[in-house]
Amino acid sequence: MNPKDIFELLKKEIGDQALELVEKEYHDPFIVVRANSIVETCLVLRDDPNTLFDYLVNLSGVDDKDKFVVVYHLYSLKHRHRIVLKVYLDRENPHIPTVERVWRSANWHEREAYDMFGIVFDGHSDLRRILCPYDWEGHPLRKDYKTPDYYKGIKVPL
Amino acid sequence: MESLNFVYDLLGKNIVAYILLALLPMAFLLPYALVAILGELKISAWIQERLGPMRTGWKGVLQPIAEVVKLLQKEDITPAAVNKPLFNLAPFVMFAGAYAAYAVIPFSSKFVPVNINIGLFYVFAISAFGVIAIVMGGWASNNKYSLLGAMRAAAQMISYEIPIAVAILAIATLAGSLDMQEIIYKQGGGFWNWNIFGGPGAITKIWVIPFTVTLFLIYFIGSLAETNRVPFDIPEGESEIVAGYHTEYSGMKFAMFFFAEYSNMFIVSAIITILFLGGWQSPFGNFLNGPVWQAFWFVSKAMLFVFLQIWLRWTLPRLRVDQLMYVTWKVMLPIAFVAFFAVALWAMIQ
Amino acid sequence: MSETKTFEIDFGKVYSERMRLNVGPQHPSTHGVLRLEVELEGEVVTEIVPHIGYLHRCFEKHAENVTYPQVIPYIDRMDYISSMNNEFPYVLGMEKLLGIEVPEKVQYIRVICAELNRIANHQIAIATFGLDSGAFTPFLYYFRDREMIITLFEKLSGGRLLYNYFWIGGLMHDVHPTFAEDCLEIVKQVRKTNDEALDLLMYNKIFVERTANIGILPADVAINYGCSGPVLRGSGVPYDLRKVEPYSIYDKFDFDVVVGKGEMGTLGDCWDRNIVRVREIYESCKIIEQAIEQMPKEPCDVRQAVPKRIKPPVGEFYCRAENPKGELGFYIISDGSPKPTRVRARATSFVNLSVLPEISKGYMIADLIMILGSLDIVLGEIDR
Numbered sequence: 001m002n003p004k005d006i007f008e009l010l011k012k013e014i015g016d017q018a019l020e021l022v023e024k025e026y027h028d029p030f031i032v033v034r035a036n037s038i039v040e041t042c043l044v045l046r047d048d049p050n051t052l053f054d055y056l057v058n059l060s061g062v063d064d065k066d067k068f069v070v071v072y073h074l075y076s077l078k079h080r081h082r083i084v085l086k087v088y089l090d091r092e093n094p095h096i097p098t099v100e101r102v103w104r105s106a107n108w109h110e111r112e113a114y115d116m117f118g119i120v121f122d123g124h125s126d127l128r129r130i131l132c133p134y135d136w137e138g139h140p141l142r143k144d145y146k147t148p149d150y151y152k153g154i155k156v157p158l
Numbered sequence: 159m160e161s162l163n164f165v166y167d168l169l170g171k172n173i174v175a176y177i178l179l180a181l182l183p184m185a186f187l188l189p190y191a192l193v194a195i196l197g198e199l200k201i202s203a204w205i206q207e208r209l210g211p212m213r214t215g216w217k218g219v220l221q222p223i224a225e226v227v228k229l230l231q232k233e234d235i236t237p238a239a240v241n242k243p244l245f246n247l248a249p250f251v252m253f254a255g256a257y258a259a260y261a262v263i264p265f266s267s268k269f270v271p272v273n274i275n276i277g278l279f280y281v282f283a284i285s286a287f288g289v290i291a292i293v294m295g296g297w298a299s300n301n302k303y304s305l306l307g308a309m310r311a312a313a314q315m316i317s318y319e320i321p322i323a324v325a326i327l328a329i330a331t332l333a334g335s336l337d338m339q340e341i342i343y344k345q346g347g348g349f350w351n352w353n354i355f356g357g358p359g360a361i362t363k364i365w366v367i368p369f370t371v372t373l374f375l376i377y378f379i380g381s382l383a384e385t386n387r388v389p390f391d392i393p394e395g396e397s398e399i400v401a402g403y404h405t406e407y408s409g410m411k412f413a414m415f416f417f418a419e420y421s422n423m424f425i426v427s428a429i430i431t432i433l434f435l436g437g438w439q440s441p442f443g444n445f446l447n448g449p450v451w452q453a454f455w456f457v458s459k460a461m462l463f464v465f466l467q468i469w470l471r472w473t474l475p476r477l478r479v480d481q482l483m484y485v486t487w488k489v490m491l492p493i494a495f496v497a498f499f500a501v502a503l504w505a506m507i508q
Numbered sequence: 509m510s511e512t513k514t515f516e517i518d519f520g521k522v523y524s525e526r527m528r529l530n531v532g533p534q535h536p537s538t539h540g541v542l543r544l545e546v547e548l549e550g551e552v553v554t555e556i557v558p559h560i561g562y563l564h565r566c567f568e569k570h571a572e573n574v575t576y577p578q579v580i581p582y583i584d585r586m587d588y589i590s591s592m593n594n595e596f597p598y599v600l601g602m603e604k605l606l607g608i609e610v611p612e613k614v615q616y617i618r619v620i621c622a623e624l625n626r627i628a629n630h631q632i633a634i635a636t637f638g639l640d641s642g643a644f645t646p647f648l649y650y651f652r653d654r655e656m657i658i659t660l661f662e663k664l665s666g667g668r669l670l671y672n673y674f675w676i677g678g679l680m681h682d683v684h685p686t687f688a689e690d691c692l693e694i695v696k697q698v699r700k701t702n703d704e705a706l707d708l709l710m711y712n713k714i715f716v717e718r719t720a721n722i723g724i725l726p727a728d729v730a731i732n733y734g735c736s737g738p739v740l741r742g743s744g745v746p747y748d749l750r751k752v753e754p755y756s757i758y759d760k761f762d763f764d765v766v767v768g769k770g771e772m773g774t775l776g777d778c779w780d781r782n783i784v785r786v787r788e789i790y791e792s793c794k795i796i797e798q799a800i801e802q803m804p805k806e807p808c809d810v811r812q813a814v815p816k817r818i819k820p821p822v823g824e825f826y827c828r829a830e831n832p833k834g835e836l837g838f839y840i841i842s843d844g845s846p847k848p849t850r851v852r853a854r855a856t857s858f859v860n861l862s863v864l865p866e867i868s869k870g871y872m873i874a875d876l877i878m879i880l881g882s883l884d885i886v887l888g889e890i891d892r
Binding site for chain 3: 026
Binding site: 202205206207208302303306310388389391392395396397398399400472473474475476477478479480481 | 536638639641642645652715872877
């Protein structure tokens with residue numbers, strides 16, 4: 001299926017929760033989805049026999065200056081097609097339901113996004129930091145992140 | 159029977175002779191350990207297409223001495239959280255057990271430190287000492303890996319003593335004695351009379367040979383487990399439980415464990431030689447069978463098994479602990495019993 | 509955390525307590541600084557929590573602060589066992605974004621280097637897996653051969669582990685004159701050692717006992733966990749990006765996708781995952797031989813397409829390639845400046861490791877080490 005058909009399918013299944021399909025030059029085609037309906041969207045995409053996106057390739061958090069973006073790269077091993085989902089989140093209070101129940105691989109990806117951007121995945125089974133130490137303060141990949149001068153009394157070299 | 163001990167012949171039975179007798183195995187053990195360590199290094203290198211140590215002395219022959227010196231001058235660390243008395247005692251118990259077994263090993267018809275008539279039983283009992291030392295060291299280390307190693311060692315060594323005991327029993331039945339010199343004397347007159355070939359007897363003994371060979375293999379496999387060598391080095395298992403019971407040991411105390419391991423390797427090889435390969439008997443009957451030649455034959459046969467152990471170590475992977483138990487209880491033990499009955503039957507007919 | 513169980517037995521009360529054991533970060537078989545918090549009931553693993561991040565070097569943060577070509581050395585340091593393969597998806601993706609056509613010879617050299625590095629990586633994977641089971645000798649056989657590959661890479665790039673050899677639009681240098689002969693010699697030696705390892709290690713009875721029916725990973729679980737590479741193919745899923753969506757010039761070669769078949773036990777056990785690696789070495793040898801045959805012989809300026817100044821258009825894309833360990837992808841966002849806005853690495857080992865708690869419960873601690881070894885992780889890539 002090409003991205004247009006997938007978008008049509010989503011429109012049919014979840015209505016206006018699927019906001020738009022963007023096909024631009026130099027961009028992988030992506031579909032923008034509302035945060036609240038992400039689990040529903042993913043379930044539709046995973047289970048519909050025409051899409052069967054059974055493989056979550058990648059889940060990344062992105063700091064887009066005024067918004068946070070969570071990007072889902074999906075792939076279907078059967079149909080060998082792919083699609084990108086994007087969810088824009090509020091900078092102040094980034095919350096999004098977890099898709100851990102849909103694809104288990106999301107577990108660690110979501111933990112990483114939480115660690116690096118502070119995006120909270122509601123319903124996640126084990127939302128802890130994953131790469132930074134458990135007592136680290138701040139979320140390093142945010143664009144406004146300031147590197148601390150000291151960590152536990154050790155000077156941070158720059 | 160003539161005197162069994164050249165030391166008594168020379169000095170008479172006095173305190174000097176006793177001390178000399180106690181030290182003589184050590185005079186053998188120290189050079190042996192150096193040779194065995196060098197063997198381990200060079201044989202492994204040979205198997206793995208490397209050169210091995212080459213810098214210390216000619217072709218690196220002095221490497222074991224360098225290693226011993228290194229271990230001696232290393233700091234002796236006793237971790238703070240250990241149970242100090244037991245922690246410090248364990249390596250010595252281990253080594254004492256390994257060394258005490260030498261008391262009854264007959265190197266030649268003219269030399270056995272103590273000739274007691276239950277020599278086999280004694281060796282068997284004393285080898286259980288090692289288990290105590292390992293459990294002691296493993297528990298006292300206050301380290302979970304060491305504890306796991308100690309538990310594995312206890313389970314493994316106690317289980318493997320049973321098929322070994324059956325094999326020993328079968329040979330004792332065949333020879334009609336637990337006295338090692340007696341067992342060896344019975345196997346005189348050429349390699350055809352060795353116990354691995356059913357002991358001395360008429361040509362009809364041919365049917366018992368498969369059983370004695372089986373017992374020999376069972377004893378050899380069991381002895382690998384007794385000495386914690388690959389494929390049964392589960393108590394150490396450096397890739398799973400780091401180094402098992404001696405994780406926390408360093409310097410001299412580690413060297414003691416190490417030394418005891420090599421010493422045990424020789425003990426089990428010596429026992430297997432005595433039980434199955436005619437001990438110090440020359441393979442050619444009375445040809446080259448003088449007391450010094452006997453010592454030569456004995457040590458060569460034993461070293462052959464030391465070599466085999468080293469060879470296996472660098473070839474095989476390690477078993478898992480439950481598979482090891484399976485092998486003992488469900489494979490080796492029934493087979494050992496069958497072989498034992500066959501051998502006992504043969505001994506009875508004779 | 510430990511839970512106390514009480515049994516009522518005739519001779520009084522017996523307590524059994526579960527033991528919490530820290531495997532790592534300084535454990536000989538965690539393949540790096542991985543820490544596994546393991547709960548044991550006797551020797552049986554009842555719970556396992558991986559803790560990672562001990563080798564975190566802020567790759568993604570670094571990448572946002574350097575220019576596009578400067579990202580490549582950082583990528584080298586992710587999966588430091590197979591640096592050439594790491595560079596491949598990034599370079600390909602950037603070329604697609606910039607619209608660069610690289611010369612044909614460069615394509616061939618890249619494929620040969622990537623396949624040689626795949627061999628080197630699989631050799632380490634099999635060798636250390638053998639080492640985990642206590643077989644020391646195959647380890648040294650494989651390292652002897654890997655040395656030849658590394659020496660070849662040293663001739664190409666000057667580095668023995670971290671190459672920075674693939675550039676956006678070309679290569680660092682052209683190959684040396686005896687490159688083709690060197691490769692063929694390596695291929696010959698690699699095949700010989702592999703045959704030996706099959707006998708010495710893979711079909712060894714003890715090794716089969718240790719690995720067959722251990723750590724069974726069914727195909728649907730593997731897909732759901734996003735596993736890729738030999739871990740996924742070991743479960744019988746023929747998913748290899750070189751075949752599924754051939755990048756670079758992989759469509760010109762004839763090779764097979766190796767999948768596990770459950771020969772020694774159940775499909776998707778440790779033995780299957782490992783045999784896939786052993787057989788993939790043969791496939792890589794085939795690709796190298798074909799590539800050397802087809803490669804243009806005359807020297808070529810490998811830097812002719814390298815752009816002087818890299819300022820890509822605004823865009824974002826996900827580029828991926830088949831790393832020896834699985835699918836390595838980069839999600840790159842460009843805002844039109846010479847530095848990337850975001851580089852997100854989809855690290856193969858990171859995803860493959862996340863399946864460990866799922867497949868190692870109920871096995872013994874010795875099996876846990878084997879399962880971990882069969883996943884073939886590199887902590888440099890997990891922690892980035």
